[in-house]
Amino acid sequence: MTTATSLKPAREVSSTRQPTQRSRRGSGHLRRTVVAWAFCSPFVLLFGTFGIWPVFSSLSMSVTDITSRDVRTPFSVTFVGLENYTALFDDPTFVRAALNTLYFVAVGIPLTMLLSLAVAVALNSGIQRAKGFFRVAYFAPVVTSIVAVAVVWRYLYKSDGMINSLLSVVGISGPDWLNDPDWSMPALILMAVWRHFGIPMVIFLAGLQSIPPELHEAAVVDGASRWRAFRSVTLPLLRPTTLVVAILLSISYLQFFEEPFVMTSGGPLDSTTSISYYAYQQFGFGNYGVASAASYVLVTAIALLSLLQFRIFRARA
């Protein structure tokens, strides 16, 4: 779909260049093609080697019994069909990881979208003064190193940490966040939302700024309340933006990895193990076949969810 739209301007450009059409069939066309490929080839080569090739080699690895013991003799591995995939779904840890990932996606994405939209709307209308400051302040978590983030948040989440101290002020005795299997996921989701809402916010902000203010003013003149105008004018016009945000978020949230990696190592009691983390562990054990299979389950999930979102949003648009 995206390729179809990006082709359009190119076609228009070529149709305006009528005079050169004759030379196209001649040597000029050939030279142009060669030059074009010469310019593209570094990218094509790099993308092919590090982008495309690994995708297919891991697909073929996922149906073999390859382990780290085979690194010197990669052609000695055996084809095992879908055995790695069935083994995955027989492994309670993987099933738990898949459920955890779903949990993260189902709770994390709506929260992130709501928060980023709310902040974007606030930045777009309310806070006129120091707008730049707030934009940077809200975007800062995105560019902060996850290690630095982890150090700070681990302090916040300690059983006698700042979050629980604040909770105790209002009379709630907080849980031992990272040590309690029931609270470890909410803790990581909270941190992930804080860390990730900057980019959606910027995208929403751009979307909001592209909406002509007249539309909003017209609605207000017609007697609509601010909330009504937001719901009936702003939100529908934000639909394409929302689609982009939803897809970007689901791609990155399905790959839930950094938070459990730096905060909990997948624990306590596997409560924060994600599919990515599971695959990473299996690679570490040298089980390249199983790890590739887990990665492909994830790829499939991402593809299906993106497709579903396209369907839903296109049907409404």
Add this chain to the structure above:
Amino acid sequence: MSTSHMSKAIIGGLAATLVLAGCGRSDTQGSGGAKGAPISDSPAKGEINVWAMGTEGERLPELAARFRKANPDAKVKVTAIPWQDYAKKVETAIASQDTPDATLVGSADLTNFASTGGLEQVPAGLVDTSSFYRGAAQSTTYDGGTYGVPWYVDTRVLFYRKDLAQAAGVSAPKTWKEYGPFLKALQKQGAKWGLALPTGVAASWQSVLPFMWEAGAHLMNEDNTKFAFDTPEALKGLEYYESFFTSKTSTRNGTVSLGEIEPQFVAGSTAALISGPWETALLKGAGGADFVKDKVGVATLPKGPTSNASFIGGGHWAVFKNAKNRDGAWKFIRWLSRPDVQQDWYEQSGDLPAVQAAWNEGKLTSDPTLAVFRSQLRTALPGPTVTTWKQVAAVLDAEIEKVAKGVSSPKAALERIQAKASAIGTGQPR
């Protein structure tokens, strides 16, 4: 348009798979085959490329300069690599056959590297295996061959608050029977928790397996082909571990990250912990040199029904099959395992020598803390030397956590460990 591309791509991928499928696993791969030629006593020559990790990598060049004095025609080039993910780097090097000459290897990883066939066996007569601590030498073997030379060792001992023990009128426990009452006595002196035990962090097994060993468990059958976690001895060890939590001597929510326990120990809220030789420096950082001198006691682990075994880790040297300067590399390694060089290295790095004779001189004999480590090293054991150990160890970590948090009984945990470990297998050449 995109769908036809996609289907072509999938067919291409499947074709690649079929190519792989066509070639069955050959039976000959696996162990590294025969030992290489013996190493002469002449001085080393040429450039020797070595990889070393962590602080060892940063400090090794100084030591290598000394090697050069005795071997003027040789030059040791050290590449320092972080421990983090170094295993992938070594595996990649072996796979691409583009390796340096020698590398430092974490003792738990040696089996894995050896199983790829990328390491050379230690040449006959290069070093005297019996000169090393037994546990260290044990972790250099794989499938009947020896693939590494131990360089430094570490083991875990009991660190406790000496001042609390004195106030309570108790001395360091010698046996399991004295262990609990000792810790309870420290708790009565104001510590919230007696002993810090790992409860679900990575590598918890290194602190929990000793309980099983101390109770007499072996964990593997005689010829290292099957796991044996479902034994009465292993159960006794794990039940003992559990008893620390049920008696409220240890918290079910142990510390999660590195550096978290030291402030608690300094503050006196946790009275004892089990850790390695690096702990003294960490405690100095958290509480100052005076704190360590006045308030920290060190003792070997209390003896269980069978022994007081602890876990032994450390670093080994290995030489790659694709080494360009094989002789030079082995000569350098032979030199590194000389007792006087090992002493030098201890002075420089604080790493404990793997060669027992190196402990007979200097600070290594006089320091009382080191004496504790020395006596602990005599009984310390490595984890099983099978290629799947990392994976089995992760199962152990997970099941140990369930016992610690009280959601599983030791018996059920061991049954699951045994079942999973058997399913994973020992990864010996198929």
